[in-house]
Amino acid sequence: MVSKAVINSMLFLRIITLAASVTTVALIVTDIAKIDDTKMKFQDLIAFRYVVAVASIAGAYCIVQLPFSIYHVVQQKRLIRNGFLPEFDFYGDKVISGLLATGIGAGFAVSIEFKRLFDQIFDGSSISKHDPTRSTITKFYVRGIIASGVLSAAFLAMFVGSFLSSFNRNKSKGIFG
Numbered sequence: 517m518v519s520k521a522v523i524n525s526m527l528f529l530r531i532i533t534l535a536a537s538v539t540t541v542a543l544i545v546t547d548i549a550k551i552d553d554t555k556m557k558f559q560d561l562i563a564f565r566y567v568v569a570v571a572s573i574a575g576a577y578c579i580v581q582l583p584f585s586i587y588h589v590v591q592q593k594r595l596i597r598n599g600f601l602p603e604f605d606f607y608g609d610k611v612i613s614g615l616l617a618t619g620i621g622a623g624f625a626v627s628i629e630f631k632r633l634f635d636q637i638f639d640g641s642s643i644s645k646h647d648p649t650r651s652t653i654t655k656f657y658v659r660g661i662i663a664s665g666v667l668s669a670a671f672l673a674m675f676v677g678s679f680l681s682s683f684n685r686n687k688s689k690g691i692f693g
Contacts, residue, residue: 525677525680577612620664
């Protein structure tokens with residue numbers, strides 16, 4: 517039997533992962549830069565689309581897991597008792613952790629590199645630091661960096677949860693079976 521603290525922690529970590537994933541999606545989807553007549557949106561960058569997809573998958577996974585976690589916390593037993601849920605938690609948490617890590621890498625890489633590139637372009641031109649075009653582009657990529665940071669919170673919560681889900685696995689199985 518798993519302790520109540522582990523079960524409560526798993527529920528709390530799933531809620532944090534869900535909240536951070538939803539926040540990431542909201543930050544990226546509403547990130548729009550308007551320069552003259554041109555709009556730059558998250559759809560224009562494949563990496564930002566990937567970050568949104570990963571955050572959406574993680575959020576959907578948490579939404580599926582929440583009712584089972586709540587039942588486990590309240591009743592102190594599993595809803596489905598054939599050993600499927602602990603295995604699903606264990607492997608699902610690992611897969612989602614890996615996806616979140618790749619989403620963070622993609623989001624940070626594109627945001628930081630493009631922000632640095634545009635800063636170098638603007639520094640070499642006659643555009644001042646207070647020009648609206650420069651600040652619009654900078655804000656666009658800074659928001660991507662912030663969204664990737666929030667996604668990092670989702671990853672950390674899921675990563676810790678993946679360790680805790682190993683305690684929830686069926687104890688009757690051996691180390692390799």
